[in-house]
Amino acid sequence: MPTRTMVEALNEALRQAMEEDRTVVILGEDVGRYGGVFRVTEGLLDRFGPARVIDTPLAESAIVGVALGMAASGLRPVAEIQFAGFLYSAFDQLAAQAARLRARSGGRFGAPLVVRAPYGGGVRAPEFHSDSVEALLCHTPGLKVVIPSGPVDAKGLLLASIDDPDPVVFLEPMPLYRTLREEVPEDPYRQPLGRARLIRAGRDVTVVCWGAAVLLALRAAEALAPEGVEAEVLDLCTLNPLDVETLLASVRRTTRLVVVHEAPRSGGFGAEIAALAAERALDSLTAPVVRVTGWDVPYPAPAIESYYLPSVRRVVKGIRTALEA
Amino acid sequence: MTRLLRLLDPEGNPTEPVRWSRDRLVQLYRWMVLGRVLDLQAVALQRQGWLGAYAPFAGQEAAVVGTAAALSPQDWIFPTYRDILAGVLHGVPLARYLLLFRGHPMGNRVPDGVNVFPVQISIAAHIPHAVGAAWAAAYRGDGTVVMVYFGDGATSKGDFHEALNFAGVFRCPVVFVCVNNGWAISVPRSRQTASETLAQKAQAYGFPGVLVDGMDILATYEAAQAAVARARAGGGPTLLEAVCYRFGPHTTADDPSRYRSEEEVESWKALDPLARLRRYLFGHQGWTEEEEAGVWEQARSEVARAVEEAEAHPAADPAWMFDHSYAVPPESVRDQRRTFLEDG
Numbered sequence: 001m002p003t004r005t006m007v008e009a010l011n012e013a014l015r016q017a018m019e020e021d022r023t024v025v026i027l028g029e030d031v032g033r034y035g036g037v038f039r040v041t042e043g044l045l046d047r048f049g050p051a052r053v054i055d056t057p058l059a060e061s062a063i064v065g066v067a068l069g070m071a072a073s074g075l076r077p078v079a080e081i082q083f084a085g086f087l088y089s090a091f092d093q094l095a096a097q098a099a100r101l102r103a104r105s106g107g108r109f110g111a112p113l114v115v116r117a118p119y120g121g122g123v124r125a126p127e128f129h130s131d132s133v134e135a136l137l138c139h140t141p142g143l144k145v146v147i148p149s150g151p152v153d154a155k156g157l158l159l160a161s162i163d164d165p166d167p168v169v170f171l172e173p174m175p176l177y178r179t180l181r182e183e184v185p186e187d188p189y190r191q192p193l194g195r196a197r198l199i200r201a202g203r204d205v206t207v208v209c210w211g212a213a214v215l216l217a218l219r220a221a222e223a224l225a226p227e228g229v230e231a232e233v234l235d236l237c238t239l240n241p242l243d244v245e246t247l248l249a250s251v252r253r254t255t256r257l258v259v260v261h262e263a264p265r266s267g268g269f270g271a272e273i274a275a276l277a278a279e280r281a282l283d284s285l286t287a288p289v290v291r292v293t294g295w296d297v298p299y300p301a302p303a304i305e306s307y308y309l310p311s312v313r314r315v316v317k318g319i320r321t322a323l324e325a
Numbered sequence: 326m327t328r329l330l331r332l333l334d335p336e337g338n339p340t341e342p343v344r345w346s347r348d349r350l351v352q353l354y355r356w357m358v359l360g361r362v363l364d365l366q367a368v369a370l371q372r373q374g375w376l377g378a379y380a381p382f383a384g385q386e387a388a389v390v391g392t393a394a395a396l397s398p399q400d401w402i403f404p405t406y407r408d409i410l411a412g413v414l415h416g417v418p419l420a421r422y423l424l425l426f427r428g429h430p431m432g433n434r435v436p437d438g439v440n441v442f443p444v445q446i447s448i449a450a451h452i453p454h455a456v457g458a459a460w461a462a463a464y465r466g467d468g469t470v471v472m473v474y475f476g477d478g479a480t481s482k483g484d485f486h487e488a489l490n491f492a493g494v495f496r497c498p499v500v501f502v503c504v505n506n507g508w509a510i511s512v513p514r515s516r517q518t519a520s521e522t523l524a525q526k527a528q529a530y531g532f533p534g535v536l537v538d539g540m541d542i543l544a545t546y547e548a549a550q551a552a553v554a555r556a557r558a559g560g561g562p563t564l565l566e567a568v569c570y571r572f573g574p575h576t577t578a579d580d581p582s583r584y585r586s587e588e589e590v591e592s593w594k595a596l597d598p599l600a601r602l603r604r605y606l607f608g609h610q611g612w613t614e615e616e617e618a619g620v621w622e623q624a625r626s627e628v629a630r631a632v633e634e635a636e637a638h639p640a641a642d643p644a645w646m647f648d649h650s651y652a653v654p655p656e657s658v659r660d661q662r663r664t665f666l667e668d669g
Contacts, residue, residue: 061483
C-alpha cells in the first residue's frame, strides 16, 4: 500500500470522485493551472479540463454562491477557499444561503456542495490565514462540519463529504498537510460522516480533539504514559453531526474529560462537548471538565502564535488537572 | 451614453412597427393585468390581516412580464420577493405565493418540474446562484438560459459585482434583469451609485448592458428576447436595466410619504405600463371595451380562486422545520423533533 501525505490523499480522493462521477466539479482561486496553493488539486486541470476544474476570479462569496447554484442544478461542486480566514467573506452564502436552501425551499432544492478550506495555526502564516472557525459553522444548522487529522481519514471523509446531499465544510489542518505519511488504500473508500475515531485507548481520562490538536493529544498521552497515566484520545472527525454516543461512552468509562481545540475558549465547540457531558454523563464524571484552548483574543501575529496555540505542555497540564481533581 | 430603448411612447403609439402578433400582445397584457389585480388584492388582504407583510409591485409589471415572457419552460428564473409575477408566468401557482406571504413554510416550495428558484429575501444573494445554475446549464450543454431579477439597490452589493464579474469571465448563459424602480426603501437610485445608468456597469464586466423603458412592455420584451437568444447561442450574459417605478410602498409596513412626494408618484403613474399597452391595443389593434372588461374579469376570478385555494391549504405542520433541515436529519435533530412532539 502506498504511503501518502494528507495533500496527496486529498488529491487522490478528488481525482477518484471526478472519475466516478462527471457531475463533480472543482472551483476556487488558483485550483487549476497552479494546482492550489497547497497543491491539493494538482494535475486535475490537465486530467479533467477547464469545465470541471475552474480557476475562478478572486471572490469568495461568489465561489460559494456559484457553487450553490451549481449544486442546486445537479452538479456536485467542491469549492476551495484558500484559507479558512477568508471564509468570513463567504459566510453569508454559507450560513444564510447554502445551509438553509433545503429548509427554505421546503425540501425542493438541496445544496450538495463541499467547501474545502485549510485552517488552523502553527505554520507562521500571515494574518487571517490561521483562524479556527469551526464553532461558527457548527452553530449554523444545515451545514455539516468535517475535520480530518490524517491522510487515511482525509481521503475517506472527503469522498463521503462529496457524496453527502447537504453542504459540508471540510476543514483541513494546515500543519498536518505534509507532516504525516500513512499507508492509504488505493480504492475510493468512504469513511462515514458523524463517527468519531478512538485513536488511543485508555482508562483514566478522555481527551477529545480534532484537527491538528489530535497530534498534541497523542503526544501528551505518550508523555504521561511512563507515569502510568492511560489517556484515551478521541478524534471527533465530524463536529456536525457529532458522534455523541461514542463521546459519552468514553467519558462514562474514564470519568474524566479534557477537550482540546485551537479556537478561542468562550463559545467554542469545547463548550458544547462539556455541556453534553454535563447533561448526559454528569453522574459518571469524577472531575470538572477541563478545556485546553486558544485564548479569547484575535488570532495573534505569527511571531507569538505559539503562545496562543494549545501545546503538548498545556495538554499535559490539562490532563493532570483532570486527574488531580 | 447608453440609449433608452422605448418602442411605445406614453400615449401608446409605437415608435417603430410592432413585430408581435395581436394574440401575443394580448397575452402580455393579460399577464400584466393579472399582476395588477393580484397586487391590489394582496395589499387589501394584508390590511385585513389575511397576509403578513407584503411587497407590492404595481408599476413594475412590464419590467417583469416582458422579460419572463421571453423564456422557454426549460429556462430558469431566480426571483426576489417583488418578482413573484415572473414565477407565476413560469408556472408557480398563484396560491403558492399567497401562502408565502401568509408565512406558510411551504410558500417557497416551488412545485417539481417548475424551473423557478425560491423567492430571495437577502438582497443580491441569489445573483451568484443564478450564475452557478447557468454554469451547470452550459456544462450540460442543453441550451438552458437563466434569468435573475434584482433591484437597483442590489447593484451596490458585493454579490452583484462578484456574480456579474464571474459570469462575464466565463460567458455564462444568464440574463441579469435589474428592475430599477428608483427606490431601495427610502434611498433613491442616485444614492446607490454615481454611475449615470446601471446598465453601463455591464461594460466593466465585458458584456452588453441594455437600458430599457421598464414601463414599456414592447421594449422589455424586445430586449429580453435578444438577451435570451444571445445567451442561448453561447454569446454570454446581458444586463438589462428596466427603468420603472414602484407605485406603492416598499412593503405594507412602509410609509413612502416620509421620503418621496405625491407629485413624483403621480408623474410616474402617468407612465403606467398597463395603460400604455391598453392605449396601444385600443388605438392600433382594434381592442374593444368588451375584451378589456373580459381580461379584468378573468384576472379577478383567477386571483379569487387562488385566495380560496390558499385559504383551504392545510395549516403548517410545525414538525416540518425538523424534516427539511437536512436530507437525513442527524440524530440531534431527530431527538429534538421527538422532544418537541412529546412536549407539544
